[in-house]
Amino acid sequence: MDFEQGSINISDEVLKEIAFRSFLEVLELSADDKDAKKLKKNIEIERTPDDNVIVNVKTVAPYGKSLVEFGKKIMQNISENIQRxxxxxxxxxxxSIIDVVEKIEPAEEEE
Incomplete structure (x- = not known):
């Protein structure tokens, strides 16, 4: 992003951290939990030629809940937080929902 005074560059690692914390909000997990930190590897950041952001997330979903609503909640939270x-x-x-489980545990989402 260019401004009169100079430019601001936001690294992919910063975007990944924002996406990660937004993802944890949906899962209702704390970023301080050492097991939750393992989930960060399930998030990838891509940039388009126009410098737009694409986020790819792999996750398990809670059994018995709407998978579509769960996925939409993740999409919305990540998108809103990065843009804001x-x-x-x-x-x-x-x-990408890769499995369904009774209870979401950070260790189970590793792949």
Whole structure:
């Protein structure tokens, strides 16, 4: 992002951290939990040629809940937080649900 005074560059690692914390909010897990930190590897950041952001998330979902609603909640939270904090446009948040479980535990989401 260029401004009269200079430019601001936001790294992919910063975007990944925002997406990670937004993801944890939906899962209702704390970022301080050492097991939750393992989930960060399930998030990938891509940039389009226009410098828009694409976020890819792999997750398990809670059994008995609407998988579509669960995925939408993740998409919305990540997209809103990245756009609000960085003013970058989020082109897509792709959620891949790889399994369903009784209770979401950080260790179970590793792949």
């Amino acid at each position: 904090m960085t003013e970058l446009q989020v082109s897509a948040v792709n959620v």
